[in-house]
Amino acid sequence: MVKGSGPSIRSVAALAGVSIATVSNVLNGKASVAPDIAARVHAAVERLGYVRDSRAARLRSGNSRLIGVIVPDLTNPMFAAFVSALEHLVRREDYDLVVVSSANDPAEEAERLRRIREWRPAGLIVLPCDGALAERLPPCPALPLVVADRIPDARRFDLVAVDNAASSGAVVRHLREQGAADCLVVGTSLGISTIRERWEGAVAAAGTMPIAFVPVGFEDHAPPALAERLRTAPPQAVFCLDHETTLAVYGLLRDLGLRAGADVAFASFDEKEWMRLVAPAVTAVRQPVEEMADCAWTMLGRRIAGDEGPPRTRRLRCAVNFRGSTQRAASERALP
Amino acid sequence: MVKGSGPSIRSVAALAGVSIATVSNVLNGKASVAPDIAARVHAAVERLGYVRDSRAARLRSGNSRLIGVIVPDLTNPMFAAFVSALEHLVRREDYDLVVVSSANDPAEEAERLRRIREWRPAGLIVLPCDGALAERLPPCPALPLVVADRIPDARRFDLVAVDNAASSGAVVRHLREQGAADCLVVGTSLGISTIRERWEGAVAAAGTMPIAFVPVGFEDHAPPALAERLRTAPPQAVFCLDHETTLAVYGLLRDLGLRAGADVAFASFDEKEWMRLVAPAVTAVRQPVEEMADCAWTMLGRRIAGDEGPPRTRRLRCAVNFRGSTQRAASERALP
DNA sequence: TTGTACGCGTTATCAC
């Protein structure tokens, strides 16, 4: 107690009048211990408020019980939901979670990736900020790793992502069916694999319908150029490929006096709760975040268990929720 | 490499032809080392891909560089934002973050609190799920701890929270000024200190205006009783005390054909981005989450540095953003 | 710059 941080296994052993090995055995249930001895040990633990030092425990035993997760940005509800789901999953198997954010910065990601390895995690779940993850990954084939959401260029990892192209295509097909004559697609950056895939899916589904992409940075929500475009040549449909741009454009439309659903069809990738609640409700692609976390954890678990097989890729299907913001009735109201 | 997890400091020392103490010195910059020796060590580190085992390092050195944070629910954007802000803050001082969620369950909170101590964190930041935190806290006065957001019954901790009552009062005063004849207040539970304080602030500011509270659990979003009440005896103003209820009631109003801002004044505690963007925009109290994280970290830093002073409490001021959903013009339109 | 005791819990080995 004078030194270090609280009572050690030695103080417990002393108080219980047994050896430290016995304390360890009682606490871990490894060897069979006489009931009265076990009771004495537990009493001593209770009295001293002993808490095992897992650093020492893991150091010796070699197994880790710690999972590292790195996400581009925790304030993004999608990533927060992912981490939350993951937290619940790993806890059930007695793991803890170290969470770090790369702040959408590759350099930061590399730095944090190295740093997190100092904790000797049993495995890593990485939501990379761009496609160059492979170069930044320290050469450590022994460390189980699953990449989720955004797809790195090098496919030498276990991957789980949503079916961006198909979902995006479904939205655009729907917009065409509802009679949209043209479509403006807005996303943060085509440099991000999810956005790129969604855009490609949209293009593939557009057929003869004119379709154009406008990039919006992460910072400049609602850039003037986009506002200008929406004012001077308003498209009949706008499709936003992520939550950031959905927020930006939704507000922009309101500022311009364009009613989503009435004056322009409006759809969003990455559904948030409010989209169901506004009037008209916003057509949106709901990403199965919990399922993605679940899948990532399952894959990682297999690797931790020793699976040495080739990298797997899983694509998860999204739900596309068609709502008032893209209904034909509404868009026809906008004519004449 | 055969044993354990990757190269150890011993392999580096062997490859560089120096002692492990020298490797440690080079890597930590503690003692002065000859440049050429240092270069040899760095080369060996590089070649082997050596990463220090911080468990061993911290075990020996006694300092921790790890902060534990426990929140009621990571999917709540407010808590996610808090964790995110905290993550950026602690990183700057070379700390890592272990994040756990109590799932709004006191038993779970107690369990996780105990568990997290196994990592020997340098400090803990706790956003408790109820007021009884004190009883669940393991007796460990040595562990620096700051409580944020919700206030435990026992004030023997450093505390940081927002000025719930004052902000809530400002909203209700505004509603009265806008001519609301009565007000329905909705919140998850008065058992949570934040909600209780907001309700008390609302009551104090209501004066002679009739005001009533309706609790809504965490799970039963939009309970039938609330819908019934809104239909049969719609108040002139509704004030939701947290994000969950804001979402529930906002959708409920739409379902009932009551237009927020036109048929009923509507305000929310805990502003989210979409509230600015809908039409009419929603009057809301913006909680200074980043500031709260900053303050919690500052307080914790002081404790970690050894401050033994009496517990401090900090109350942070919120911004109350008055918008269209509570404008007089709108509510008057609703009169017959 | 190096040798080595040390932090603490686990595990293998050994004695009763």
Next chain:
DNA sequence: GTGATAACGCGTACAA
């Protein structure tokens, strides 16, 4: 079968 003893995991601290 039960419990004790001691080596060990790895990086750090301090004396040499």
